[in-house]
Amino acid sequence: MLNYPTELKYTKTHEWVKEEDGIFTIGLSDYAQDALGDIVFVNLPEVDDEVTAGETFSDVESVKAVSDVYSPVTGKVVEINEELLDNPAAINEDCYNAWLIKVADVTDTEELLDAEAYEQVCKEEE
Amino acid sequence: MDLKTPLYDIHVEEGGKIVPFAGYLLPVQYKTGVIKEHMAVREACGLFDVSHMGEVTFKGETALASLNHMLTNDFTNMNIGRVRYSVMCNENGGCVDDLIVYKFAEDYYFVVVNAANRHKDFAFMKEHVLPGTEIEDISDTLAQLALQGPKAYDIISKLLPDECIPKKNYTAIEKVVINGMDCMISFTGYTGEAGYEIYTAAENGEKLWRTLREAGEEFGLIPCGLGARDTLRLEAAMPLYGHEMDDVISPLETGLNFAVKMNKEDFVGKEALVNRGEPKITRVGLEVVDRGILREHQDIYVNDQKIGHTTSGTHCPYIKKAVAMALIDKEYSALDTIVEVDVRGKRIKAKVIPLPFYSRKK
Numbered sequence: 001m002l003n004y005p006t007e008l009k010y011t012k013t014h015e016w017v018k019e020e021d022g023i024f025t026i027g028l029s030d031y032a033q034d035a036l037g038d039i040v041f042v043n044l045p046e047v048d049d050e051v052t053a054g055e056t057f058s059d060v061e062s063v064k065a066v067s068d069v070y071s072p073v074t075g076k077v078v079e080i081n082e083e084l085l086d087n088p089a090a091i092n093e094d095c096y097n098a099w100l101i102k103v104a105d106v107t108d109t110e111e112l113l114d115a116e117a118y119e120q121v122c123k124e125e126e
Numbered sequence: 127m128d129l130k131t132p133l134y135d136i137h138v139e140e141g142g143k144i145v146p147f148a149g150y151l152l153p154v155q156y157k158t159g160v161i162k163e164h165m166a167v168r169e170a171c172g173l174f175d176v177s178h179m180g181e182v183t184f185k186g187e188t189a190l191a192s193l194n195h196m197l198t199n200d201f202t203n204m205n206i207g208r209v210r211y212s213v214m215c216n217e218n219g220g221c222v223d224d225l226i227v228y229k230f231a232e233d234y235y236f237v238v239v240n241a242a243n244r245h246k247d248f249a250f251m252k253e254h255v256l257p258g259t260e261i262e263d264i265s266d267t268l269a270q271l272a273l274q275g276p277k278a279y280d281i282i283s284k285l286l287p288d289e290c291i292p293k294k295n296y297t298a299i300e301k302v303v304i305n306g307m308d309c310m311i312s313f314t315g316y317t318g319e320a321g322y323e324i325y326t327a328a329e330n331g332e333k334l335w336r337t338l339r340e341a342g343e344e345f346g347l348i349p350c351g352l353g354a355r356d357t358l359r360l361e362a363a364m365p366l367y368g369h370e371m372d373d374v375i376s377p378l379e380t381g382l383n384f385a386v387k388m389n390k391e392d393f394v395g396k397e398a399l400v401n402r403g404e405p406k407i408t409r410v411g412l413e414v415v416d417r418g419i420l421r422e423h424q425d426i427y428v429n430d431q432k433i434g435h436t437t438s439g440t441h442c443p444y445i446k447k448a449v450a451m452a453l454i455d456k457e458y459s460a461l462d463t464i465v466e467v468d469v470r471g472k473r474i475k476a477k478v479i480p481l482p483f484y485s486r487k488k
Contacts, residue, residue: 037155061441063353063357066470
């Protein structure tokens with residue numbers, strides 16, 4: 001069973017977001033990692049890069065395919081998860097701990113869904 | 127509408143992720159995922175449903191002459207119980223398909239073609255077959271399973287007496303009985319690993335699958351989907367129709383010279399191949415130098431000059447490298463040549479390395 005923790009928010013493009021003290025942590029949802037299959041490569045932006053809500057900031061490659069990752073917020077990257085560069089499979093193992101980037105100075109956000117609404121989106125895509 | 131193979135219900139039961147492929151609904155992977163499935167074939171054994179493949183029989187006094195006329199390989203000195211790879215060329219020297227030919231009698235051959243090309247191939251065969259040969263597309267009557275990996279022999283020898291197991295690469299036994307089912311078995315495959323391909327009546331498909339699964343359990347056999355089939359064949363540098371060859375690319379350009387007998391008196395496409403002359407492009411292996419993954423249909427450059435494109439590429443699980451096969455200008459095909467590949471607008475460096483990327487220790 002795919003899992004969507006209720007303490008997180010989600011986008012229709014299958015990213016999760018957690019806000020803590022103005023810092024937005026962004027990762028891939030369980031639905032996304034499951035659909036991609038074994039992830040073998042992650043391209044991340046650099047610290048201090050700007051990201052824009054609704055635009056791609058990363059791509060994730062599985063054995064099967066490449067997939068763009070979209071930013072749910074507009075702001076500045078303050079930290080990237082460098083561990084993923086060496087161990088991209090961590091996203092398959094535990095997608096809610098294997099975050100991609102942390103963003104601060106957020107000026108805009110995409111429409112964010114709660115877990116229940118997001119689960120509905122996933123069901124419709126199946 | 128997409129067709130189901132006789133094993134569709136099994137794939138669902140086994141947790142397969144079903145996708146449309148070549149007109150069939152097939153599992154791209156099971157719960158284990160592509161990497162584990164790939165590794166199982168390299169280190170233990172994997173079971174694939176390849177019932178989507180097309181099968182055509184050639185029967186009659188002129189069967190041999192028909193095959194020699196429409197295929198690039200030469201079947202004249204082939205023994206009964208042998209299997210031979212070939213290309214089928216069009217009049218322009220491009221590839222209609224690649225296929226394998228089984229010989230079961232002087233007047234009976236069995237040809238296995240790619241699922242996606244089945245109808246095109248059969249139409250082409252009907253057009254070029256000689257009088258005195260009966261051809262029949264029997265694809266829908268058969269299930270085909272591939273048992274691949276170093277443990278394949280241990281598994282099959284639980285089910286068949288030793289004399290009913292083909293021992294040499296590209297040999298076959300037409301009639302064997304596995305768990306009460308009539309089957310044909312060959313020492314063939316598309317993974318770069320030792321193993322068998324087993325054909326049986328469509329209605330036996332499910333039972334044959336369950337029989338092999340049960341026999342293989344103690345040896346670590348797991349079901350494998352199309353994803354692993356593709357990464358395995360790429361790692362072993364086996365060409366795939368629609369990637370390394372197509373209606374335009376010639377078999378000589380993609381390096382299949384061993385299957386194109388230019389000294390044969392005549393065959394469809396020979397004249398065009400002669401007229402096309404020495405190929406200017408060739409198939410090479412590429413390995414990413416820094417970071418990134420190559421995929422199919424990406425342009426390749428040396429400085430500002432486009433010298434070719436990738437035909438297949440991914441991250442290969444066993445060799446743990448991002449590699450690709452590519453068709454490039456021969457001038458740049460020397461080993462260790464550094465080229466640049468356009469990966470979604472970004473140039474990444476790759477190096478020409480030998481093919482195959484992986485070969486089994488014998």
